[in-house]
Amino acid sequence: MTAVTGSQLVGDPVDRVDGPLKVRGAAPYPSDVRYPGMAYAALVQSTIAAGTISSIDTAEAEAAPGVLAVLTHENIPDLAEAPLTALGSPPRFPLQDDRIVHHGQHVALVVAGTSGQAAAAARLIRIGYQETPAILDIADPDAPVVTNPWGLESERGDVAAGLASADVVCDETFTIAAETNNPLGLFATVARWDGDRLVVHDSTQWPMMERRTLADVFGIPEDDVRVLVPYLGGAFGAGLRTWPHTILTALAARIVNRPVKLVLTRPQMFTSVGHRPETVQRVRLGATREGRLVALDHEGTSTIGTEEANLEPITMGTPSLYACPNVATHDRQVRLNIPNPGPMRAPGTAQGNFAIESALDELSYAVGVDPIELRLRNHAEVQPGSGLPWSSNALRECYLVGADRFGWAERSAEPRSMRDGTELVGYGMAGAAYHWYQTPCRVRISIGRDGTAHVRSAATDLGTGTYTVTTQLAAELLGLDVGRVRVEIGDSDLPPAPQSGGSGLMISLGNAVHDAAATMLQAFIDAVAGDEASPLRGRRPNEVAVHEGRIHLVADPSAGETYAEILARHGLDEITVDGEVQPQPPAGMAPAGAFAAHFVEVRVDEDLGLLRIARVVSAVDGGRILNEKTARSQITGATVMGIGMAMLEETVFDPSGRIANATFGDYLIPVNADVPTLDAVFVGEPDKSTPIGIKGLGEVGIVGVPAAIANAVHHATGRRIRSLPITMDRLL
Amino acid sequence: MEELAADPVVIERLPVVREALLLSASTQLRNMATIGGNILQRTRCRYFRDATVAACNKRAPGSGCAAVTGPARMHAILGADEHCIAVHASDLCVSLVALDADVHIQGTGGRRTVPLTGFHVRPGDRPDIENVLGHGEIITEVDVPLLPVGTRSGYLKVRDRASYEFALTSAAAALRVEDGVVAEARLALGGVGTVPWRAREAEEILTGAPVDDETFRAAAEAAVRDPFTVPGTEFKVELAKRTVVRILQTVSGVRS
Numbered sequence: 007m008t009a010v011t012g013s014q015l016v017g018d019p020v021d022r023v024d025g026p027l028k029v030r031g032a033a034p035y036p037s038d039v040r041y042p043g044m045a046y047a048a049l050v051q052s053t054i055a056a057g058t059i060s061s062i063d064t065a066e067a068e069a070a071p072g073v074l075a076v077l078t079h080e081n082i083p084d085l086a087e088a089p090l091t092a093l094g095s096p097p098r099f100p101l102q103d104d105r106i107v108h109h110g111q112h113v114a115l116v117v118a119g120t121s122g123q124a125a126a127a128a129r130l131i132r133i134g135y136q137e138t139p140a141i142l143d144i145a146d147p148d149a150p151v152v153t154n155p156w157g158l159e160s161e162r163g164d165v166a167a168g169l170a171s172a173d174v175v176c177d178e179t180f181t182i183a184a185e186t187n188n189p190l191g192l193f194a195t196v197a198r199w200d201g202d203r204l205v206v207h208d209s210t211q212w213p214m215m216e217r218r219t220l221a222d223v224f225g226i227p228e229d230d231v232r233v234l235v236p237y238l239g240g241a242f243g244a245g246l247r248t249w250p251h252t253i254l255t256a257l258a259a260r261i262v263n264r265p266v267k268l269v270l271t272r273p274q275m276f277t278s279v280g281h282r283p284e285t286v287q288r289v290r291l292g293a294t295r296e297g298r299l300v301a302l303d304h305e306g307t308s309t310i311g312t313e314e315a316n317l318e319p320i321t322m323g324t325p326s327l328y329a330c331p332n333v334a335t336h337d338r339q340v341r342l343n344i345p346n347p348g349p350m351r352a353p354g355t356a357q358g359n360f361a362i363e364s365a366l367d368e369l370s371y372a373v374g375v376d377p378i379e380l381r382l383r384n385h386a387e388v389q390p391g392s393g394l395p396w397s398s399n400a401l402r403e404c405y406l407v408g409a410d411r412f413g414w415a416e417r418s419a420e421p422r423s424m425r426d427g428t429e430l431v432g433y434g435m436a437g438a439a440y441h442w443y444q445t446p447c448r449v450r451i452s453i454g455r456d457g458t459a460h461v462r463s464a465a466t467d468l469g470t471g472t473y474t475v476t477t478q479l480a481a482e483l484l485g486l487d488v489g490r491v492r493v494e495i496g497d498s499d500l501p502p503a504p505q506s507g508g509s510g511l512m513i514s515l516g517n518a519v520h521d522a523a524a525t526m527l528q529a530f531i532d533a534v535a536g537d538e539a540s541p542l543r544g545r546r547p548n549e550v551a552v553h554e555g556r557i558h559l560v561a562d563p564s565a566g567e568t569y570a571e572i573l574a575r576h577g578l579d580e581i582t583v584d585g586e587v588q589p590q591p592p593a594g595m596a597p598a599g600a601f602a603a604h605f606v607e608v609r610v611d612e613d614l615g616l617l618r619i620a621r622v623v624s625a626v627d628g629g630r631i632l633n634e635k636t637a638r639s640q641i642t643g644a645t646v647m648g649i650g651m652a653m654l655e656e657t658v659f660d661p662s663g664r665i666a667n668a669t670f671g672d673y674l675i676p677v678n679a680d681v682p683t684l685d686a687v688f689v690g691e692p693d694k695s696t697p698i699g700i701k702g703l704g705e706v707g708i709v710g711v712p713a714a715i716a717n718a719v720h721h722a723t724g725r726r727i728r729s730l731p732i733t734m735d736r737l738l
Numbered sequence: 739m740e741e742l743a744a745d746p747v748v749i750e751r752l753p754v755v756r757e758a759l760l761l762s763a764s765t766q767l768r769n770m771a772t773i774g775g776n777i778l779q780r781t782r783c784r785y786f787r788d789a790t791v792a793a794c795n796k797r798a799p800g801s802g803c804a805a806v807t808g809p810a811r812m813h814a815i816l817g818a819d820e821h822c823i824a825v826h827a828s829d830l831c832v833s834l835v836a837l838d839a840d841v842h843i844q845g846t847g848g849r850r851t852v853p854l855t856g857f858h859v860r861p862g863d864r865p866d867i868e869n870v871l872g873h874g875e876i877i878t879e880v881d882v883p884l885l886p887v888g889t890r891s892g893y894l895k896v897r898d899r900a901s902y903e904f905a906l907t908s909a910a911a912a913l914r915v916e917d918g919v920v921a922e923a924r925l926a927l928g929g930v931g932t933v934p935w936r937a938r939e940a941e942e943i944l945t946g947a948p949v950d951d952e953t954f955r956a957a958a959e960a961a962v963r964d965p966f967t968v969p970g971t972e973f974k975v976e977l978a979k980r981t982v983v984r985i986l987q988t989v990s991g992v993r994s
C-alpha cells in the first residue's frame with residue numbers, strides 16, 4: 007500500500023451525519039427497541055457483600071400480576087463458560103451458585119408482561135443470607151494480592167543504582183478514588199430467539215466479542231447470533247465486556263419464549279458494568295541537579311473483584327514516557343468484595359499519568375526548573391529502550407504550542423505568588439502519551455448503479471463520530487461527495503471489526519476502508535479491461551483518479567466515465583469489495599499513539615477551599631485529523647471527564663460494601679458551570695505507521711488533565727494534593 | 739420557586755430569598771417546584787433513601803442509623819446525634835427561618851399558624867417525626883415579613899459542584915448597619931442542620947457590635963456551637979464558620 011498524500015484526506019469539520027436523526031429522537035438506541043409480545047425483566051441484587059444465599063423465596067413474586075418467570079441460581083440451566091477476550095477472563099456469571107461476592111450482585115431476574123410488573127415483583131422476593139466478613143479496604147492485610155497480573159512488569163537499567171546516584175529523589179504515594187463510567191444511556195438488552203437463532207440488541211462497544219460470547223454460552227454457532235447496536239448512548243469502556251445481565255436477558259427470552267427487554271437502573275449501572283478501580287501508586291524519581299532523570303520506579307496497585315480479571319495497566323506506558331536510563335514498573339491488584347472494575351476511558355493510563363506528571367512537577371520545584379523545560383530536558387527523542395525513531399511524535403510541539411496559547415510565560419514560578427483579588431491563581435501543566443493500539447478489521451464497500459457507496463463493518467459509534475468520520479474518509483478515498491456515502495455499522499452480521507476501545511477503532515477501520523477503496527478502484531478498472539468503449543481500458547490504478555464519482559485519467563481529466571456508467575454498460579447492479587487490515591508494527595520505527603500537553607488555570611478561594619477551573623488549553627498530536635469537529639469533541643469531552651476525575655468523582659463504598667452514592671444526585675459529575683472554555687489545538691503530522699496517518703484520539707484527552715489541575719492547585723496554594731478527587735475539605 | 743424568585747418585591751426587598759431560590763436545584767426543577775413542596779422535601783440522606791439499608795431511624799424507627807458509621811458528607815452537624823444526621827436540604831427554608839416566616843396551616847379542624855422556626859422538628863429519638871404538620875393538614879400560605887428598609891441581605895451556598903447541587907454549607911444573613919455598628923442581624927445556616935438552622939445566639943453577638951472580622955468570627959463560633967460530627971463531616975464545622983464569616987463580610991460590605 008502506498009501512503010496517501012497529505013494534501014487530501016479530509017480534515018473538514020463536517021457535522022455529524024447522524025446528528026439530525028439523534029436530534030429528532032429517531033436514532034434507535036438499544037433501550038428504544040420494541041417487539042410485539044415483548045416481556046420485561048427486572049434484576050434483584052444482593053444486599054450483602056460476602057456470604058451465601060441460605061434461602062430464596064420466589065413464591066409471592068411468581069404469583070404477582072403479569073409475572074412470567076423468576077430466574078434464580080436454583081432453577082436456571084447450566085451455561086457454558088464465556089470465552090477469554092483481549093481484556094482477560096470474562097465477568098463472573100453470578101447465578102451459577104449460591105455464593106455472594108459483592109453487594110449488588112445479581113441474584114434473581116424477574117420477567118413479566120410490563121416493566122412495572124417486573125419491578126414490583128422483584129421487590130417481593132425474600133432472600134435469606136449467610137453473611138461472612140467482607141474485605142473492602144485496599145489496605146486490608148487480609149486481602150489477597152496478585153502481583154504482576156498481566157506479565158507487564160518491566161525493568162530497564164538498574165533503578166536502585168540510578169536512585170543511589172541521583173542528586174535529587176522524589177518518593178511519593180498517590181491515591182485516586184474509584185469512579186464510575188456513567189454514560190447517560192442506561193445499558194439495555196433486548197433479546198429475541200428465532201428457533202435456535204438469537205438476536206440481541208445491546209449496549210456494547212464490541213459486537214463481535216459479544217456474538218462469540220453468546221454463542222459459546224448458549225452452545226450455538228456464532229453465525230446464529232446477531233448482535234445489534236447501531237446507536238449507543240455512551241459507554242466510556244463499560245461496553246467492552248459481555249456482562250451477566252445480557253446473558254440473563256437472553257436466557258430469559260429463551261425460557262419465556264418471548265422477546266425480553268432489560269434496562270438497568272442508574273443505581274444498577276454502578277454495580278453491573280464495571281468502574282474505574284481505586285488505585286494507590288508509589289513513584290520514585292531520581293534526577294540530576296539539572297533535572298535530568300536517572301531513575302524512575304513506578305508501582306501501581308488497583309482493586310479488583312474476588313474472583314475476576316481486569317486489565318488496568320497503570321504502569322504499562324511508563325517506560326516509554328521519558329528518556330531515562332533506569333526504569334522499573336510493578337503492578338499489583340488487591341482482591342476485594344466489590345463489583346468487578348472494568349475499563350473506563352484511558353484505563354490505567356489516566357491514573358498512571360496523574361502520579362508521574364505530579365511527581366515531575368514536584369521534581370521541577372525540587373531542582374528549580376520550569377515544568378516545561380524539565381519535560382523538554384527529558385523528552386524521549388526516540389523510543390526509550392529500543393532506540394527506534396517514533397512513527398510520529400510531536401510532544402515537543404504540544405508543550406510549546408500549548409504554552410504559547412495558554413500564556414505560560416506569564417506564570418511566576420513561586421507558589422501562592424499569583425492572585426486576582428481575593429482569589430489565588432494557579433497555572434499547572436502536564437504532558438500525556440497514549441499507547442499505539444490497532445487490531446484486525448474488515449470492511450465491505452459496494453458502489454451501486456445510482457453512484458452511491460455503501461460501507462459496512464461490525465464497528466460501533468458510541469457517540470464518538472465513527473459514522474461521520476468513516477463517511478468522510480470513504481467519500482474521499484472513493485472520490486464521492488459525502489452525501490453519496492452511506493455507512494452501516496453496529497451489526498455483528500457485517501464484516502468483523504474490533505471494539506471501539508483502546509483508542510484503536512478509527513485507525514483499524516480507517517485503514518481497512520483505505521484498503522477497500524484501493525481494491526474498489528482496481529475492480530472498476532478490471533471491469534473495463536476489455537471494454538472497447540471505455541476510455542479507461544487497460545489503465546492502471548496509478549494512472550487514474552476519481553472525482554465526484556467519475557474515474558478519469560490523471561494525464562487527461564477529460565477522458566473518463568462514472569462508476570454508474572460503467573456498471574450500467576456492463577449490466578452490473580453493483581461492485582462489492584472487501585477491505586482488511588492486519589496490524590503490524592511498522593518496520594524500523596516505534597509505533598506511537600497520541601500525545602498531548604494540557605495547561606490549566608485554577609482559582610482557589612482559600613477561606614472556603616473552593617476550587618474552580620478557569621480555563622484549559624490542550625495541544626494534541628493525534629496524527630492526521632480526519633474531522634476537526636469530532637476530534638475536538640473527543641478532546642473537550644475527555645477534558646470534562648478529567649475535570650470530574652480531578653475534582654468531583656468518587657464512587658463511595660460504605661462498610662456493608664454498598665455503593666453509598668449510586669445516583670446522579672449523589673455521584674457528582676461536572677455540570678456546565680464547572681467547565682470553562684476549553685481550547686484544543688492539534689499539532690503534528692500524519693503518523694507514518696499506517697497509510698492514512700491517523701492516531702486514536704478517544705482517550706488521550708483525559709490523560710494529564712487531573713495532574714495539570716493538581717499541579718495548578720499546588721502553584722496556587724502551595725499545597726501538593728496527591729489524592730483525587732481534590733474536594734474542598736482537602737483545601738480548607 | 740422560579741416565579742417567587744422573579745417577584746418584584748422579592749427582588750427589591752428580599753435578596754436573601756431570591757438568592758436562595760436561584761441557587762437551588764435547576765431552572766427546570768424550579769419551574770415545577772412549589773414552596774410547600776420545598777419546605778416539606780425529604781432529606782437526601784442515601785441511607786434513608788435506599789430501602790436496602792436496614793438501619794434508618796427515620797424510615798424504620800428504632801432500627802439505628804447507618805449514616806453515623808458509614809461515609810457521610812452531605813450530613814448534618816447541628817441538631818444531630820447518633821440517632822440521625824440527615825440534613826434538611828432546603829435552601830429556601832434557610833432564608834425563610836432567618837426572616838421569621840410564618841406557615842399557615844389548614845386542617846380538617848380549622849386553621850392555625852406556626853412560625854417556620856418551629857415547623858420543622860429536630861430528630862431527637864424520633865427522627866421519623868419531621869414537622870408539626872398533623873394528619874389531614876396542608877400548608878396554605880407562607881408569610882414572609884419584609885426586612886426594614888436599609889437592611890442588606892444575602893445567601894451564600896458552598897458546594898463541591900458549581901451548580902445543581904445541594905449545599906455542603908450555606909448561610910442566609912441580613913444586617914442593618916448604623917454608623918459601623920450592627921443595629922439588627924438575622925442569621926441562619928443550611929447544609930449543616932437536621933432542620934433549617936436559625937442562629938439566634940450569633941445574632942445576639944452581632945447586634946450592637948462593630949462591623950469587623952472579629953465580630954463575624956465570634957458570631958460564627960456561636961452559630962456552630964456543639965456540633966455532632968462523624969469522620970466525613972468534621973470539616974464542615976470549620977467550613978460552616980467560614981461560610982458565616984464570608985456572608986457577613988459580603989452583606990455588611992466589608993468585602994465585595
Ligand SMILES: Cc1cc2nc3c(=O)[nH]c(=O)nc-3n(C[C@H](O)[C@H](O)[C@H](O)COP(=O)(O)OP(=O)(O)OC[C@H]3O[C@@H](n4cnc5c(N)ncnc54)[C@H](O)[C@@H]3O)c2cc1C
Pocket residue numbers: 671761762763764767770771772773774775776777778779780827828829830875876877878902903904905
Ligand atoms: C435533582 C434535584 C436537586 C434539587 N436541588 C435542590 C437545592 O439545591 N435546594 C433546594 O432547596 N431544593 C432542591 N431540590 C428540592 C426541590 O426544591 C424540591 O423537590 C421541590 O421544592 C419540591 O416541590 P414540589 O412542588 O415538587 O413538591 P412535591 O415533591 O410534590 O412535594 C414534596 C412533599 O411535600 C408535600 N407537600 C407539597 N405541598 C404541600 C402543601 N402545600 N402542604 C402539605 N404538604 C405538601 C407532598 O405531599 C410531598 O410529600 C432538588 C430536587 C431535585 C430533584
